[in-house]
Every structure is written in C-alpha cells, then in structure tokens.
Amino acid sequence: MAETFNREEFVAGYLAEAEEHLQLSGASLLRLEESLNKGEPQPRLVRELFRSLHTLKGLSAMVGIEPVVAISHEMETILRLADQSGSPLAARAIELLLAGLKAIEQRVRSFAKREPIPAAPKQLIQALTELVPVAGATLVRVQRLSLPAELQTKLSVSEKGQLAQGIGPNQRALRIDFTPTPERAARGLTITTVRERVGKIADIVKVLPGSVPKSADSPGGLVFTLLVVSAADDAQLAEAADIAADRLVIIAREAEPPYPPELPELEIVDEAPQSDSIRVSVKRLDDALESLSALVVSRFRLSRAVTRLRESGSDVRELTQLLNEHAREIRQLRTTITRARMVSMAQLLERVPMLVRGMSKSVGKQVRLKIDAGRAELDKGVAERIFPAILHLIRNAIDHAIELPAERERLGKPSEGTISITCFERADNRLELCIRDDGCGIDRVRVAKKANQPVPPDDATLLHLITRPGLSTQEVVNDRSGRGMGMDIVKRVAVDTLGGELQLTTQQGAGTAFTLRIPLSISILDSLSFLCGEQIFVVPLASVEEIVELGSANILRSPSPGKREVPISMLRRRDHDIPLVTLASLFKLQKIETQSAVVVMRDQQRFAFAVDKMLGQQEVVIRPLEDPLVKVPGVSGTTDLGDGRPTLVLDLLSLTSLMITPRQGARS
C-alpha cells in the first residue's frame, strides 16, 4: 500500500478541499452574523456551515491533523445543537466560531508548509465547550416548538426566540387555550383576568385570539391561546387558567437528557448539494492545452501540405473545405479548454468579507463591504495573480482611506465606511474591476511632498506618482492621507505582468476608486531564455528536449545540399546525428558566437537550434500575437521579462518545418 499511496497528490487534494471548505464556512458564518443582526434565523446556513466543517473534520482526520479535528469537532457540536434547537446562534457563538475557523486555517497552513502543527488552542476549545451549557438554554437544549403551523405563522421571530430561550432547567414553554364562556365570566374569569392570573406564574409571550366552531363548551366560538414560558407546574397553571390540567400543551421543554450524547448526524446525505461539477487539477487542463498546441502544429503542417498540393495543380477544394472546418473545430476546442480554466469572480472574492472584517477590526474602523461580482469569470492563472493586488487595494482603503468612526461622524459621514467591489466582463475580453471607498481621498499635495515632486495636476499623474517603486512603504505607511504602500506592486501585476490597465479617480474628502482592466485569460508557462543575435528570446521549457553545449560538441558541416538559404549541419552524438541550424542565420540576425544548442523533438526526431548563449529559466506570461503583420511561423507570442519591452516567445517545433520542408519538396 505504501507504494501505491501518493502522499504528495493526496496532500495537494486535501489542501485544495480544505481551502474550499474554509472559504465556504467563512462565508456562511458572515452571512449568519448578518442574518442574526437582522433577527432572521437561517437554519439553512447553519446546516451548510455544519456540512463544511464536518467534511473538513473528516478530511483532516484522514491526513492526521488532530488539532483541526479537535477544533472542528467542538464547532460542529455547537452547530448541531443549534440546528436541532432551531434557535439562532448567539453573537458570542459566532465570534467563537470565527475564531475557530481562523485557528483551523492557521493549522492547515502549517500543514501545507510542512511546519509543526500547533495544538488546538486550549482557551478556544474551552470557550467553545463552555458555550454549550452556558448558552445551552437558549442555544442548545431546546427542541423545536411543537405548534400548529397556523399559530407558528402568527409568531414573530423574536417571539419564537422568547419561547425557545425561556426554556431552561425546570422551565417549559406551554400553550394554554382559554375559552371564554358566560359561566366563566360570571365567576370573573375573562381573558383579561386570566391573563393577569397566568401572568403571575408565567411569562406570557403572546396571546392569540382564535375562532372555533360554536359548541356547548364555547358558545362564543372564541378561544384565546396563551403562549407562555413557566416554571410552574401543571396544576398551578391549569388552575390559573381554569382549565383541566390535561388540556395544557407543552410546546417545548428542556431536552431529556440535556442533549443526546449520540446525536443523529445531520442529514448530510439527503441534503448534499446536487452538483454537476468535479474538481480537476489545473495541471491536467494545462496538459490538455499543450496537446492542443501539438494539434495546432500538425494542423499547420497539414495546411502547408495542402498548399503544395494546390501548387502542383491538384484539386484541393474538398481538402480546403475540410481544413476550414478543422480550423473552426480547433478554435472551439481552445475556447472550451480556456473556459474550463475559468473561476468565477464571486468565488474568488468569497474570502474578502472575512479578511475585511479582520482588517477593519484590527484598526478600529467600521467598514461595510459591498461586492457585486455578477457572473464575471477569470482564468485561474489571472485570478491567482490579481488577487493579492485586490487585497492590497482593499487593505490600503481600510488603513489609509476610511476614517475612524468618530472622525467620520465629525465630517458628517456615516460612521461606517463603505468599500465596494464591482466587476464585470467587458466586450473586449477584459475584466473591469473597481474598488471604491468613501474615505478621505488621496491628498496629492502630501504625496507630492513625500515624493519630492511637483503636485500632480490630475489623477493619472497622481497614479503615476504613487505607483513609482521609489515611493516606498516606510514614509507613507503611517500617513493616513498618503497612499503609496505597495502600489507599485499593484501596478506591476496588473499592468506589466498581465498587460492590463490601472486607473485612479480620487476626490479629497469623498473617496477613491481604483479601476483595473485585466485580460480574462493569459497563458503562463515555464520558459528558457537565451540570447541570439543580440536579441533575447524565450521558448517554452516543455518543448525543449535538452540543451547541448557546443564548445566540445562534434559538428559535421555537411556541404550545403542544393540552394538552401540556411545551412544545416549535423550535431554528432554518441548514437545518432541531430540536424542543427543556427537560429541567427534562420532569423537573418547578426550571429555572435554560438555556445549552446536547444534540442527539440518532433515526431520522434530531434532537431537542434544553435543559439548564442543560454540565459536562464523563468515563468512567463504569454500574450498572443494577433496582428497579421507579425503573425509568422515560429513566433507564438510575446512576454515581458521585466524590461518593459516585448520579448518574443518562439515555437521551435514549428520552426523545424523550415528545416525539413525543402527535403519534402524535393521528394514530391
């Protein structure tokens, strides 16, 4: 078993799932908190949260992270009881559950980094366990109110809460039906007097008048239902209401035993969300994309072959038609794979409310977050790169833009600041994302002073100033009106790396908005860079078979066969010869001195390209070249290696066509 079990893969799977459940839980908790503030219980949210935590616990047990198991177990207990009681979670409970999530997250992070995992925090566990009996009466041990639906609907949420929360040791919630009759009235028993009498031994939550069929027992056809919470016994209550003791209905009481030690699992199976999606590693999608590239190369050769056929006078109309169809299908396939890599912005921003909550609390500010992510989607690679920039902008807004509550009130603003994040997909395949705050705005005079520059006349110049790498964190970090912290990083990611745009509008005293426009998808790959004829090129690492040092290599310069423009030599290896061309001659560039050769493999055959000098290996973001002026075989796109100039990304595989085509031509 040890051999077949792949820990790496298992751990990666665990981390991905844990991350997802942490996010889900965080989001549910915040929604719960919101609904609590509004006084609307959300049993569905409690169950969702429970499910996420339960899964997290199970997963963590499988990889053996005991502290996470312990924490999530305690959290689960609270939730399970809350769900069974149907009562809302108390604010304190939410606070503790949030702390629990944070503790879990820390431990999952340690696990990911292979660091020792801290034990479950004792205080937190204790607080969570204490919550069960303390809040027990309200939170935990109450059963659902057994009341007919027509009565339930007449109760407000808080009245239901009162009934549920009145339950404690010896306290029960009861329903007392009082039927006024002339005979009772004669004895001085009307609803008013009964209300007083019952009120002495019970808390009356609500009195509901109702109608019943007229009968001897109720000549008026009227009945009053008193919903009460009381510690008094049946006889006392029956006496107070002048009814038979067996007519009392207990609608809720403390569960016996307080809560069953063997609580039934929540209906996880029945209620599992029906989902038609599966989790796929990005690597697999990348593999698919790579296979597609191979397909595109062979398709390129195919169309060249057809062109030659046509030139030799054959009728290729049917072939051409097929080729066009084929091209369309390849484009569709590319679109499909690209779409599979997209993540929804709503999902990406799920963690933001949690983070905003933490950040604003730590600086003593009140921040309301509004997110409108719509249905926008973004490539996973872009999402991963842009997310830190989004966080940066939010953190800046909280730290520097939103004023303290007292200050805001003094300025006549609502004490709670607002940060809104909106995004939508533009028609040009870009995502427009706007992060807006209603804080103090950027003080351009102060920024200018810090930067030792003239005061910027407009927002564009101001943006340029605050995104200068020179305007470093130290001077501005404590300056509430300044905003320079890490803005150069935001610009580097959004503009330089992703090829997007960054825009600023700010109004002093009223707020600031940053607008990012970034491409929805990008291709990222590991690449090798090299120098050839004083120009830097990169090639995808995956396409490179090997690098050969030419200094000591045995090169056979064959006499040029025919009128070949670019001479092909043979690179002699131990077991075989590899055709070798000098890339600089192929590209008609100034040849310096070729030190190395990049070897690629195509159809089981190796081809070598001599280059001046290998430079290094890096991950690059590739931008496709679309304009027909620069669409040439062998160049698949450009990238920015950090010098602000485009660097060409070469497709050496398709360049091998140039090496073999003449020979094929000679044959046909």
Next chain:
Amino acid sequence: MTLHVLFKVADADYALPASEVLHMESFVGATRVPGTQPHVAGLVQIRSRVIPVVDLRARFCLPAVPNTLDSRVLVVKHSERVVGVLADSAREVLYIDTALFKPPPEIVVQQAAGYVTSVAQVGNRLIMLMDSRKVIGEEVLHGDH
C-alpha cells in the same frame, strides 16, 4: 474643418485624421520579429499593449535613418487592429478644411505607391493625407493560414 495630426517623413508633411490616431509616443526601438515584411519595424509595448510598428520610411521605400529624439509612433486604430506607424517627427495638430484636399498630382501617386489619397495646400505647405489602412495592410484579423 477636421482635426488632423501632422507628421513628417523624410522632410515631407503628412496628415492623418485625428479620429484615427489613438495617441502618439516617442520611439526607443522595437523588438524585431524575424520573418516579417521589411516595413515592419517590430513590436513595441505601449500603455500595456503590444503592438506592431510599421516604419513609414521603409513602407515608402525611403532610405533608413537612425531614430532621433523626434521619432514618433502614431498609434492608429482600424476596426479591431491597433498598429503603430513610425514617423520622423510629429509635432502638430491642425484643423484642415476637408475641401482643401485634392487628388494628388501624378508624381506623388507614383512615389507614394497609393499610400497618399489626397493632397492639401495649407499656407505654403503641401500636406499629404495618408491612407493608414493601406499602410498597415488590409489583412484581416484571425485569418487562417
């Protein structure tokens, strides 16, 4: 009266309707793309966009000169394509009465190989209206190989 951007190539004055020009940038060299036509100077990264640049001197079959501080890239937009055209300098924007533009004399037509659609006499200058669509080539996007 239409606003035009004026620029110079080999001491001759050319114009483009300002509506076709997105913006102008100084030119500090382009990344050459092997295998492209001789008039393609290469790629430049301007305002986060990578665009090809057409060297007007090469396009007009004029002798090449080294770039100077005056060299300008006029970023031109045609339907979905955004392409730069490289001029020796570009310093003026001018309102020109479109009625002033007349069909070019035969000699200009020959020299400019169809890249000049009309000519206007403004003051003592002869200003040639350039056909940017023709200069950047009428190739369509997403064409199949």
